[in-house]
Amino acid sequence: MHKEAAIREPLILGHKTYHDITEDVCRPIEDKAPRMWYILFGIALIIGLYGIGCILYLLGTGVGVWGLNKTIGWAWDITNFVWWVGIGHAGTLISAVLLLFRQKWRMAINRSAEAMTIFAVFMAGLFPLIHMGRLWLGYWVLPLPNHFGSLWVNFNSPLLWDVFAISTYLSVSLVFWYIGLIPDFATIRDRAKKPIPKKMYSIMSFGWSGRAKHWNRFELVSLVLAGLATPLVFSVHSIVSFDFATSVIPGWHTTIFPPYFVAGAVFSGFAMVQTLLLIMRKAMNLEAYIHTKHVEYMNIVIMVTGSIVGTAYITELFISWYSGVEYEAYAFINRATGPYWWAYWAMMTCNVISPQLMWFKKLRRSLIFTFVISIVVNIGMWFERYVIIVTSLHRDYLPSSWSMHYPSHIDIGVYVGTIGLFFVFFLLFARYFPVLALNEVKSILKGSGESYKNMPDDHHPEPTEPTPAVVAAPEAPVTEESASEAKSEETTEEASTEVATDDLKKIGGIGPAKEKRLHEMGITSYADMAAMTPEKIESLEKETGDPMTSAEEWMNWAKEAQELLNANK
Amino acid sequence: MADKVIYAMYDDDNVLKDGAKKLVSKGVKVSEVFSPFPIHGIDPIIGVKDTRLGIMAFIYGLTGLTLATIGMRYFMVVDWPMNIGGKPNFTYMDNILAFIPITFEFTVLCAAHGMAITYFLRNKTLPGMPAQNPDPRTTDDRFVMELRTSENAQFSAEELEAMLKETGIVELDQKDVA
Numbered sequence: 217m218h219k220e221a222a223i224r225e226p227l228i229l230g231h232k233t234y235h236d237i238t239e240d241v242c243r244p245i246e247d248k249a250p251r252m253w254y255i256l257f258g259i260a261l262i263i264g265l266y267g268i269g270c271i272l273y274l275l276g277t278g279v280g281v282w283g284l285n286k287t288i289g290w291a292w293d294i295t296n297f298v299w300w301v302g303i304g305h306a307g308t309l310i311s312a313v314l315l316l317f318r319q320k321w322r323m324a325i326n327r328s329a330e331a332m333t334i335f336a337v338f339m340a341g342l343f344p345l346i347h348m349g350r351l352w353l354g355y356w357v358l359p360l361p362n363h364f365g366s367l368w369v370n371f372n373s374p375l376l377w378d379v380f381a382i383s384t385y386l387s388v389s390l391v392f393w394y395i396g397l398i399p400d401f402a403t404i405r406d407r408a409k410k411p412i413p414k415k416m417y418s419i420m421s422f423g424w425s426g427r428a429k430h431w432n433r434f435e436l437v438s439l440v441l442a443g444l445a446t447p448l449v450f451s452v453h454s455i456v457s458f459d460f461a462t463s464v465i466p467g468w469h470t471t472i473f474p475p476y477f478v479a480g481a482v483f484s485g486f487a488m489v490q491t492l493l494l495i496m497r498k499a500m501n502l503e504a505y506i507h508t509k510h511v512e513y514m515n516i517v518i519m520v521t522g523s524i525v526g527t528a529y530i531t532e533l534f535i536s537w538y539s540g541v542e543y544e545a546y547a548f549i550n551r552a553t554g555p556y557w558w559a560y561w562a563m564m565t566c567n568v569i570s571p572q573l574m575w576f577k578k579l580r581r582s583l584i585f586t587f588v589i590s591i592v593v594n595i596g597m598w599f600e601r602y603v604i605i606v607t608s609l610h611r612d613y614l615p616s617s618w619s620m621h622y623p624s625h626i627d628i629g630v631y632v633g634t635i636g637l638f639f640v641f642f643l644l645f646a647r648y649f650p651v652l653a654l655n656e657v658k659s660i661l662k663g664s665g666e667s668y669k670n671m672p673d674d675h676h677p678e679p680t681e682p683t684p685a686v687v688a689a690p691e692a693p694v695t696e697e698s699a700s701e702a703k704s705e706e707t708t709e710e711a712s713t714e715v716a717t718d719d720l721k722k723i724g725g726i727g728p729a730k731e732k733r734l735h736e737m738g739i740t741s742y743a744d745m746a747a748m749t750p751e752k753i754e755s756l757e758k759e760t761g762d763p764m765t766s767a768e769e770w771m772n773w774a775k776e777a778q779e780l781l782n783a784n785k
Numbered sequence: 786m787a788d789k790v791i792y793a794m795y796d797d798d799n800v801l802k803d804g805a806k807k808l809v810s811k812g813v814k815v816s817e818v819f820s821p822f823p824i825h826g827i828d829p830i831i832g833v834k835d836t837r838l839g840i841m842a843f844i845y846g847l848t849g850l851t852l853a854t855i856g857m858r859y860f861m862v863v864d865w866p867m868n869i870g871g872k873p874n875f876t877y878m879d880n881i882l883a884f885i886p887i888t889f890e891f892t893v894l895c896a897a898h899g900m901a902i903t904y905f906l907r908n909k910t911l912p913g914m915p916a917q918n919p920d921p922r923t924t925d926d927r928f929v930m931e932l933r934t935s936e937n938a939q940f941s942a943e944e945l946e947a948m949l950k951e952t953g954i955v956e957l958d959q960k961d962v963a
Contacts, residue, residue: 234926368860377886384890388897406921423914430908431823433836437904440842444897655822
């Protein structure tokens with residue numbers, strides 16, 4: 217078993233067992249969805265449907281309903297496309313690149329980050345498709361024999377490279393994600409009580425049984441897919457940047473684009489992961505798995521990639537002057553001081569200055585600050601693409617054709633609609649899919665779990681008796697269970713006579729705020745918590761008038777408190 | 786011949802691993818292990834050979850590379866030599882740089898999907914297949930070791946069970962199969 221340095225912050229907080237991990241992740245799927253979920257889903261769905269309406273109107277009328285004109289042939293559509301593809305970079309980077317680097321902190325976030333990636337790439341793919349105007353002829357981008365004689369698609373064109381790059385990226389990410397999901401679907405299947413979910417998860421889990429040989433293959437397939445997906449992550453946005461870099465438009469025609477776009481993509485992707493996960497961990501009580509350390513790691517990535525992006529901006533400026541090409545120089549002067557100066561400076565502020573604040577440890581470990589910055593970064597990255605695309609186009613070589621771009625309400629509707637659709641997908645994912653990679657998180661529990669790390673015999677683990685739980689119940693078959701129950705009743709009685717204060721935060725789902733409220737209620741020790749009964753809880757909740765959590769959660773706390781008590785003995 | 790399957794359940798991966806080591810050293814054949822996550826180091830103990838899927842991925846990748854090269858050479862050089870910006874496609878080598886992105890993407894596409902499909906077929910994990918884990922808890926926090934009397938002819942079922950009980954199991958179950 218892999219051992220981690222004791223000074224390294226644990227990745228799983230609190231006293232968790234394998235079963236606790238299953239419980240914590242599966243409970244939100246099995247329980248009824250909270251009202252907030254329905255509200256958010258409703259809002260996202262309405263926005264998404266409005267977007268679909270706009271798209272249908274566009275398809276019925278023509279691309280002319282966008283605010284494009286003869287000079288500015290690409291604007292919000294391609295901006296949104298590049299923005300979404302960029303956001304779609306973090307997931308596979310986290311699950312593939314960090315897998316190759318054996319970064320264990322990825323395990324808590326890779327599942328949802330990858331889901332985000334896939335949904336973001338869906339949204340990205342929409343834009344080139346609707347930009348075709350005649351969506352039903354979309355298959356013309358494929359090299360198919362056709363009725364125009366032997367006319368093929370142009371394999372020399374970056375636009376066609378894009379077709380291959382994006383579809384490969386999407387399908388490989390999807391397969392990678394789904395292969396990881398199968399064992400976790402099996403867990404949900406085996407827990408499911410109602411027939412319909414059981415049937416659904418049984419189909420989705422492909423009959424996974426967790427055989428040793430299957431796990432052997434699973435690990436290799438994950439590793440090889442990670443190896444294949446890693447160059448893919450870098451190639452996709454490089455190729456997206458070729459769409460611009462291979463042209464001869466001043467402001468686009470630069471060799472710095474591929475690395476600059478990739479860094480920008482990772483930058484915005486991680487920002488989106490932060491936005492989503494900071495909400496998700498709170499809403500789904502996953503604070504023990506996705507905590508400040510994970511957020512800090514991601515903030516460091518944001519800081520590094522943000523600095524690369526900043527360097528690229530400044531390099532671009534320098535080269536536009538140093539190259540001596542006056543058109544190139546004008547493109548950049550126009551960006552900073554022309555009619556779109558506000559977009560340029562919004563981009564500079566959001567993308568260059570804000571990530572530099574992450575140098576301060578206090579700030580990068582602050583969740584609220586991170587949340588704000590993550591949104592700022594995504595706004596900034598949208599403006600970056602807007603600046604690159606629109607300001608480079610709007611003043612071309614012929615001053616008589618200079619123009620401005622004003623988005624039509626369809627432009628705005630389609631963009632906002634994709635955000636709505638994205639959240640529709642993500643909320644469905646959070647509701648029905650295991651948002652944490654159960655099997656991976658379980659495999660790091662002993663190496664990086666807080667309770668295991670703090671065990672006194674950490675450095676000399678007895679091979680046959682690695683956990684206190686096992687020491688307590690070896691040898692005998694299951695009849696032991698009833699005996700241990702009887703034993704636990706005794707300990708409850710003994711313990712409740714003592715007056716003690718314990719760290720209640722060690723119980724999963726209790727943070728500092730809840731601990732304070734519990735103290736106010738007079739629950740200060742594990743014994744107090746373990747002694748809770750459904751009646752007591754009801755009367756307590758009635759007294760305060762503001763229910764803290766569900767009855768099931770209370771009973772889980774009581775159970776965990778009991779386990780902590782047993783462990784302390 | 787009557788075959789008995791003995792399922793020994795553990796609640797810890799390391800206990801199972803040590804148990805398996807002990808049993809194997811006594812000459813017992815462990816036919817299968819079911820676990821909620823990969824137990825590292827179990828494969829050599831119970832005699833599971835390393836998978837060759839990686840080799841297959843390489844072969845699929847090579848196939849993709851070849852197909853992409855042949856395809857693009859045919860489309861762009863043989864069938865309809867396009868002249869783009871005064872740079873005609875006379876030979877494949879002339880314009881090979883422009884063909885690299887798609888060659889790469891197609892190689893990855895074939896390697897990844899070929900391997901994934903092989904993985905599903907070899908595992909016999911396909912949509913709608915029935916689950917075969919002996920206990921639903923093996924996908925949660927339990928680890929099950931499976932022994933078969935037919936594979937351990939030198940021991941009786943009772944002897945096997947007695948040996949298993951020494952390895953720190955939490956539950957024991959057996960089943961007759963025809």
